[in-house]
Amino acid sequence: MxxxxxxxxxxxxxxxxxxxxxxxxxxxxxxxxxxxxxxxxxxxxxxxxxxxxxxxxxxxxxxxxxxxxxxxxxxxxxxxxxxxxxxxxxxxxxxxxxxxxxxxxxxxKDALTFSKAMDLYLAKKEAEFRNEKHKAQWRSTLQTYAVPVLGKMAVAAIETKHILKVLEPIWTDKTVTATRLRQRIESVLGWATVAGHRTGDNPARWGGNLAELLPKPGKVADKGNHPALALADVARWWKALAQREGMAARALQFAAMTAARSGEVRGMVWDEVDLAAKLWVIPAERMKSGKEHRVPLTKEAVALLEALPRMDGSPYVFFAPKGGQLSDMTISAVMRRMQESEEAAGNPGYLDPRNKRPAVPHGLRSTFRDWAAEKGFERDMAEMALAHNVGSAVERAYRRSDMLERRRAMMEAWRTFLTDGAAPQSIVTFIR
Known part of the structure; x- marks a missing residue:
């Protein structure tokens, strides 16, 4: 027993x-x-x-x-x-x-980096995107802000402190972008967890995590317009910008001359440009409106483009050091440094006349719109230059012309206003 x-x-x-x-x-x-x-x-x-x-x-x-x-x-x-x-x-x-x-x-699992996880996640997520533009926005936001910090990191090693390093620089200045960015990082890391590549809580989670470390988006989001450059400061600002070296400064000059959005300029590729015709055609998938947009180029804008170096293997007109797109932060940094230089000299700098905040790149579009109104240019033509929808859906359906040649004359007048007082050669110097 x-x-x-x-x-x-x-x-x-x-x-x-x-x-x-x-x-x-x-x-x-x-x-x-x-x-x-x-x-x-x-x-x-x-x-x-x-x-x-x-x-x-x-x-x-x-x-x-x-x-x-x-x-x-x-x-x-x-x-x-x-x-x-x-x-x-x-x-x-x-x-x-x-x-x-x-x-x-x-x-x-350590071999799976954030960049690779992002690619794998987006490959599976593609079917859910409504259009190519939405898909491009997802990737562009992650590529611009998250990849420089997290790209080479193993997803298993990413912690809350790393997410904060990505978000904090833009949380108050670009709150909407930062909020979407956080959600997209959370989605990528959530996929990595379910796929078995990392464990524990998601460091990009808001509730009970980042909510305790960052201000609520609704409390810091800019409720008004982007701070714009005062019309009285335009010539002085342009002259100072022309003395700045680097690709980001040239991109900012080009954005100012064309009244284009920063993202449209940063994503610009040589195939979109016809230098002989002095025309830049932005495809629909890169436009906020989802429609192709034609931009007439002044001879100074063409001269700027012709003076730019080109990088083998990179399609971008304004390329980053490694051949990719310039980041939005890089262009914003040019205006920020210009403002800091003014303040260091004891000057108020380039302030929005309404809210007294330092002007930002996107605010240049408002400056252009104010100028066009002051000079008596037709509202519809100015709005078309900004790639805004004009009129009702019915009106847009019957409108055939985008007023290209008339806009060309308007943009020439705007270029003259921009460069008033600046040496003619300033547009094509300091490209290196």
Whole structure:
């Protein structure tokens, strides 16, 4: 006859208790579950996390070498209850022996960088985008602001402090952009978690995380227009800009001459330009309106473009040092440094006459619009130059002309106003 010792008996009893404590069943998991955590029984630390959007994934809470850690075990129902328990038991066994079940996982997953995760996520997400423009905006926002900081980092290593490094520089100045950027980073890292490439909470999550570290968007978002350059300061500002070196300064000059948006200028490629015809045609997918936009170029704008260097392998007219697009921050930095130089000299600088805030690149479009109104140019023609929709949907449907040649004369007058008092050669100097 086989007898159990007291210790063995107690051990068996405890195992029986743990088995009885298991609360999760396949039938239970088939129900619609409210968001929250649903713990499995026993001491293996297994639970099912249900998100507000209905997504479910397995998590195990362990103490590894004295540090409390959460390990992702995959999403449900891809990973079934029995499989999740088996993985959890194996992790518990490794931990009990002094090992680290995350070590091998980290080694295999560290190769997945944020840039690669972004590409993989967007490849799967493409079908959900309404149009090419929306798709391009997603990638452009991440590429411009997130990739310089997070791009080469392993997704498993990204923490809240890294997200703050991305968001803080633009949180108050470009709150809408920053808010969308945060959401997009959260989506990429959320995919990486469910795909098993990282564990733990999402560091880009707002509630209970970044909300405690950043001002609420509604409290800091700019409720008014972008600070514009005063008409009285235009010639002085242009002359100072012409003395600035670098590709970003040239891009800012070109944006001012054409009254184009920064993103349209930064994304400009040589295939869009006809120097002989003095014409820049921006395709519909790059326009906010979703319609092709023709921009007449003055001879000074053409001279600027002709003086630009070109980089082999890069299609961009105003390229970054590595051949990609210039970032929005790079162009904004030119105006910011110009303002700082003025203030260092004891001058007020280039302030919006209404709100007394330093002018920003996008505000140059407002400066152009004010100038056009002051000079008596037709409203519709000025609005077309800014690529704004003019008239009702019916009117737009019947309108055939975009007033290109008339706008060409208007932009020539605007160029004269811009460069008044600046040396003619200033447009094409300091390209290097």
């Amino acid at each position: 086989f007898y159990l010792t007291a210790g063995e008996f107690l051990g068996e009893a405890r195992m029986a208790e743990r088995r009885a404590e298991k609360v999760l069943t396949a039938a239970f998991l088939a129900n619609d579950l409210a968001p929250g955590k649903y713990h499995d029984g026993g001491n293996i630390g297994l639970f099912l996390r249900v998100e507000a959007n209905g997504k479910r994934f397995w998590v195990q809470r362990l103490t590894i070498k004295g540090k409390r850690t959460e390990i992702g075990l995959g999403s449900f129902p891809l990973v079934k209850l029995a499989d999740a328990r088996a993985r959890a038991v194996e992790n518990k066994r490794i931990t009990a022996l002094g090992g680290d079940p995350l070590e091998a996982k980290r080694k295999s």
